[in-house]
Amino acid sequence: MLFYRFNWEGDNKVIALDDISLNVRAGEFVAIVGPSGSGKSTFLSIAGALLSPSKGRLRLNGEDITTLSPKELTRVRLEKIGFVFQSSNLVPYLSVRDQLLLLSELIGKRDKTTVKKADELLSHLGLGHRAGHFPEALSGGERQRVAIARSLMNDPEIILADEPTASLDSKRGRDVVEMLANEVKSRIKQPSW
Numbered sequence: 001m002l003f004y005r006f007n008w009e010g011d012n013k014v015i016a017l018d019d020i021s022l023n024v025r026a027g028e029f030v031a032i033v034g035p036s037g038s039g040k041s042t043f044l045s046i047a048g049a050l051l052s053p054s055k056g057r058l059r060l061n062g063e064d065i066t067t068l069s070p071k072e073l074t075r076v077r078l079e080k081i082g083f084v085f086q087s088s089n090l091v092p093y094l095s096v097r098d099q100l101l102l103l104s105e106l107i108g109k110r111d112k113t114t115v116k117k118a119d120e121l122l123s124h125l126g127l128g129h130r131a132g133h134f135p136e137a138l139s140g141g142e143r144q145r146v147a148i149a150r151s152l153m154n155d156p157e158i159i160l161a162d163e164p165t166a167s168l169d170s171k172r173g174r175d176v177v178e179m180l181a182n183e184v185k186s187r188i189k190q191p192s193w
């Protein structure tokens with residue numbers, strides 16, 4: 001896979017990804033490490049169907065998503081991908097529970113089942129007692145846990161996290177990584193044979 005980035009003037013082409021190939025199997029927990037500017041965020045944006053590769057293809061659970069239209073890519077993101085960003089990207093004026101329900105609200109699917117699911121995820125991640133609170137009342141680690149819970153709301157086939165621990169101290173950072181790893185382990189779909 002190859003990806004070119006262009007600056008605003010369009011006269012300066014940066015090769016952000018050069019000959020990248022990666023195969024991640026179900027249940028794998030993969031960390032991508034590299035110096036600043038080496039293309040990690042660019043790669044995650046492509047893996048998350050936010051950007052399309054300049055050359056090459058991307059398959060998600062067997063489906064080639066390289067040739068999909070922007071509308072179809074939105075569907076893929078909605079149904080199959082969970083994102084956790086470096087800063088938790090919570091909406092300041094929504095309660096913790098509503099952060100999880102925002103997507104269901106937007107696609108008109110907020111109902112008893114989704115509310116129950118949000119509350120279950122929150123208690124599972126140790127945030128049940130915080131469901132009615134706003135982000136400003138949470139610690140950095142708690143915010144990241146909300147972001148993880150939010151990324152799991154659509155039962156994604158893949159969770160992508162771009163430096164989810166960058167704003168945390170090492171102990172809380174480790175907790176967040178452990179939590180993500182545990183979620184991956186507990187969600188592995190059993191093979192059908």
Ligand SMILES: Nc1ncnc2c1ncn2[C@@H]1O[C@H](COP(=O)(O)OP(=O)(O)OP(=O)(O)O)[C@@H](O)[C@H]1O
Nearest residue numbers: 005006007014016035036037038039040041042043
């Ligand atoms: N919007 C953009 N327009 C043009 N070039 C960009 C843009 N975003 C990133 N780049 C360039 O693409 C390359 C890869 O950037 P990227 O953000 O993927 O790196 P990174 O590995 O995530 O870095 P960091 O560890 O600092 O987050 C860099 O050379 C960067 O300058």
Ligand SMILES: [Mg+2]
Nearest residue numbers: 040041042162
């Ligand atoms: Mg980055």
